Amino acid sequence: MKKLxxxxxxxxxxxANAEPLTVAATPVPHAxxxxxxxxxxxxxxxxxxxxxxxDYIQPNVQVAEKxxxxxxxxxxxxxxxxxxxxxxxxxxxxxxxxxxLGAYSSKIKKLDELPSGATVVIxxxxxxxxxxxxxLDKAGVIKLKDNKNILSTVKDITGNDKNxxxxxxxxxxxxxxxxxxxxxLINTNYALEAKLNPEKDALVIEGSDSPYVNILxxxxxxxxxxxxxxxxxxxxxxEVKQFITEKxxxxxxxxx
Numbered sequence: 001m002k003k004l005x006x007x008x009x010x011x012x013x014x015x016a017n018a019e020p021l022t023v024a025a026t027p028v029p030h031a032x033x034x035x036x037x038x039x040x041x042x043x044x045x046x047x048x049x050x051x052x053x054x055d056y057i058q059p060n061v062q063v064a065e066k067x068x069x070x071x072x073x074x075x076x077x078x079x080x081x082x083x084x085x086x087x088x089x090x091x092x093x094x095x096x097x098x099x100x101l102g103a104y105s106s107k108i109k110k111l112d113e114l115p116s117g118a119t120v121v122i123x124x125x126x127x128x129x130x131x132x133x134x135x136l137d138k139a140g141v142i143k144l145k146d147n148k149n150i151l152s153t154v155k156d157i158t159g160n161d162k163n164x165x166x167x168x169x170x171x172x173x174x175x176x177x178x179x180x181x182x183x184x185l186i187n188t189n190y191a192l193e194a195k196l197n198p199e200k201d202a203l204v205i206e207g208s209d210s211p212y213v214n215i216l217x218x219x220x221x222x223x224x225x226x227x228x229x230x231x232x233x234x235x236x237x238x239e240v241k242q243f244i245t246e247k248x249x250x251x252x253x254x255x256x
């Protein structure tokens with residue numbers, strides 16, 4: 001009994017001294033990856049708390065306002081655009097994985113089956129919207145004025161032989177309208193949440209050479225903290241690489 005009480009007391013003392021680190025994340029795969037490394041971080045004296053969000057705005061806002069320590073949901077082009085638009089100074093701590101963006105449809109099996117006047121929905125944020133258009137340009141569906149410009153918009157479409165009609169919606173809501181449109185460009189985290197299989201269901205998907213690596217993001221004042229470094233190291237561990245590879249089977253690709 002005395003030994004048991006001693007163990008409980010030791011655990012309690014360890015927990016009391018553990019450094020808390022609260023990280024915002026979208027549910028799949030970010031929160032799942034963070035929860036996977038939580039036990040390892042606990043052994044290293046870091047109490048990782050994962051707060052889930054389903055939007056792309058509040059995770060950055062709350063880190064900038066010091067309500068949260070970090071976030072894990074976005075890629076560098078999105079962060080750059082957010083900082084520019086909102087006047088924030090959030091920074092990348094490290095890159096972790098790539099989530100290839102894909103085009104999905106419940107009505108057609110191949111892109112060349114898109115009918116004239118078809119409705120195509122893309123994300124309404126600048127970087128993911130541009131990313132979607134670049135993918136369609138690469139697939140030969142449309143032509144852009146500059147197929148290297150990640151901030152391309154529908155106004156930059158110079159070739160649209162099928163007179164496709166583009167709608168822009170918040171990325172998180174796009175899977176919900178999949179059955180109502182002809183083609184939907186969906187971020188992989190939301191595709192997975194909607195039980196879509198990017199490898200099998202996407203009509204076209206980004207390759208592993210995509211620059212849109214998802215990153216751990218913090219503020220300049222805490223990006224080099226001991227707890228943040230331990231989290232970054234944990235996210236780059238062989239165990240995490242194996243977890244990502246086995247769990248997501250190519251829908252999420254390790255970037256380290």
